[in-house]
Amino acid sequence: MKITTEDIPKGKLIMISGEIDMHTSPALRDVLMKLTKKKVTPIIVDLLEVSYMDSSAIATFVEALKNMMSYKGSLRLCNLSQRVSEIFTFAKLNKIFEIYKTREDALKNC
Amino acid sequence: MDEKIVVKNLVTRYGNKTILKDISFSVQQGRITAIVGGSGCGKSTLLKHIIGLLKPASGEIWINGKDITKLSEMQLNDFRKSIGVLFQGAALLNSMTIEDNVALPIREHTHLNEATIKIMVKMKLDLVGLSGFGDFYPSQLSGGMKKRAGIARAMALDPEMLFFDEPQAGLDPITSAGLDALILKLRDIFKMTIIVVTHELHSLFTIADTIVMLDKGELIFEGTVEQFKNAQDDRVKRFITRTPEDENYCPEDYFNILTAD
Numbered sequence: 488m489k490i491t492t493e494d495i496p497k498g499k500l501i502m503i504s505g506e507i508d509m510h511t512s513p514a515l516r517d518v519l520m521k522l523t524k525k526k527v528t529p530i531i532v533d534l535l536e537v538s539y540m541d542s543s544a545i546a547t548f549v550e551a552l553k554n555m556m557s558y559k560g561s562l563r564l565c566n567l568s569q570r571v572s573e574i575f576t577f578a579k580l581n582k583i584f585e586i587y588k589t590r591e592d593a594l595k596n597c
Numbered sequence: 598m599d600e601k602i603v604v605k606n607l608v609t610r611y612g613n614k615t616i617l618k619d620i621s622f623s624v625q626q627g628r629i630t631a632i633v634g635g636s637g638c639g640k641s642t643l644l645k646h647i648i649g650l651l652k653p654a655s656g657e658i659w660i661n662g663k664d665i666t667k668l669s670e671m672q673l674n675d676f677r678k679s680i681g682v683l684f685q686g687a688a689l690l691n692s693m694t695i696e697d698n699v700a701l702p703i704r705e706h707t708h709l710n711e712a713t714i715k716i717m718v719k720m721k722l723d724l725v726g727l728s729g730f731g732d733f734y735p736s737q738l739s740g741g742m743k744k745r746a747g748i749a750r751a752m753a754l755d756p757e758m759l760f761f762d763e764p765q766a767g768l769d770p771i772t773s774a775g776l777d778a779l780i781l782k783l784r785d786i787f788k789m790t791i792i793v794v795t796h797e798l799h800s801l802f803t804i805a806d807t808i809v810m811l812d813k814g815e816l817i818f819e820g821t822v823e824q825f826k827n828a829q830d831d832r833v834k835r836f837i838t839r840t841p842e843d844e845n846y847c848p849e850d851y852f853n854i855l856t857a858d
Contacts, residue, residue: 509707509754516710541755543709546716577786578720 490518495594498529498561504536507544515544519551528560531593535566545578552584561585565593599626601758601790602647607656609642616642618814620656624807629784629791631801633836634811640794641685643811644762647792648682649673660758678706681751682760687743689735695722695746696731702753721749725779741772748779759783761793765800777803798837802826810836 488511493500499522507515522530530551534540552562565587567575575581587593602624609617617639624630632640645651647658649665657664665676689698699718703709709717722728725745735743744764751759761780765773777800783789795801801808801822808825810818812832818825825833835842 509703509709512713513708513710516713542717542720543707543713543755546713546720549716550712573786579723 488514490515492518495531498531499527500531500533500590500594502533502536506539507537507547508539508541509543512541512543512547516547516550519547520554523551523554523560526558526560528555528558529563530555530560531563531565531590533566533590533593534564534568534571535590537568537571540571540574545574545580548584549580563587563593565590600624601626601660602792603657603659604643604647605657605659607643607646607653607658609646609651609653609656616814617646617653617811620811620814620816622809622816622819624790624792626790627784627788628806629780629793629804630807630809631805632792632794632809632811633796633801635796635836638811639814640796640811641762644760644792644794648680648760649676678754679756680758680760681748681754681756683744683747683751683762683764685762685766687735687747689743689746689750691735693734694731695727695733695735695738695749698735698746699731699750699753702750706754717753718749721752722746724752725749726775739772741768741776744768744776745779752783755787756789758790758792761791761795763794763796765795765797770799773797773800774803776800780804798839 488503488505488507491502493502501518503515519530548562555562563585566589567586575584575586600623605621607617607620608615620643632643634640642651646653649668653666656666658666665673668676693701696718699721700714703714703717718731722731725748727742727745727749730738730742735746738746764776768776780791780793781804784791793804805822807821808818809816810833817830818828818833826837828834
């Protein structure tokens with residue numbers, strides 16, 4: 488898994504590629520926890536290059552969202568593959584996260 | 598469709614008794630395969646071989662391109678991380694809460710943060726309909742709830758394959774139907790390869806994509822549910838119609854049994 492971050496006018500864009508699993512999700516958690524500690528908002532996560540995501544990845548996003556709620560931050564996920572999208576829906580998280588089809592949609596109003 | 602598991606000419610013995618006699622069959626990726634047969638036919642023994650708990654006398658078991666009968670104990674431990682097993686009695690640790698039971702494999706095999714683990718465990722418990730029961734101990738749960746907790750634990754490490762050893766045993770029909778629905782959900786959503794050892798006909802016809810039937814350690818059927826229902830083999834027919842086998846009575850043998858030292 489590779490994580491790249493980029494500044495956007497307000498907040499941060501995170502681009503991830505590869506698989507987010509129980510071996511790699513701690514690195515994603517480190518990035519997200521550092522940002523949420525600084526109360527960064529919005530955080531936009533582009534999942535276009537993510538081929539696989541397991542429950543540790545979803546738990547990591549849930550924890551980040553919980554942290555962001557304390558400062559009314561916005562965590563936006565975009566470019567979910569059909570498979571990843573199905574898992575979010577099945578885990579009943581598709582209505583909890585802000586999910587956008589494209590990065591452009593997620594970046595609106597930033 | 599890809600073959601996930603291929604069993605070739607498997608033979609196993611307990612002492613002088615041959616339990617599995619030259620068993621060969623394959624399991625398709627993302628499908629539910631049911632292993633059926635009467636009590637004592639070798640179903641659970643076969644399952645224990647496929648999950649690497651027993652070594653056969655001869656034969657091969659190919660999973661993900663590796664013959665697991667040839668793996669060292671360390672390699673087998675790695676293999677076992679990719680599978681989840683629900684044992685007959687759910688095998689929960691009674692001294693631990695349900696949450697800790699489910700968290701145990703994650704704590705043992707990963708370096709995940711405790712906050713991540715707690716959320717994962719809550720997700721698994723919700724998946725099996727046990728939200729809010731994390732603080733309960735196994736002794737405080739019904740039989741069906743214990744099975745569900747066992748499934749949550751089997752799912753803890755997001756396995757590619759799930760194995761169920763008689764999941765419906767001891768459950769009422771409604772709880773049993775709920776468990777069937779859950780097994781189907783795991784196949785459809787997570788595209789898991791699932792093997793279920795069972796002798797419950799209703800459940801078999803509800804969940805199985807493919808059926809493998811054993812009788813006295815021999816494989817007597819491998820095919821789809823429709824093929825199973827139309828099979829001409831007398832032993833398959835008797836299983837479906839729940840017809841008891843005629844007692845094979847031999848007066849001399851019986852006398853010898855009674856009078857043997």
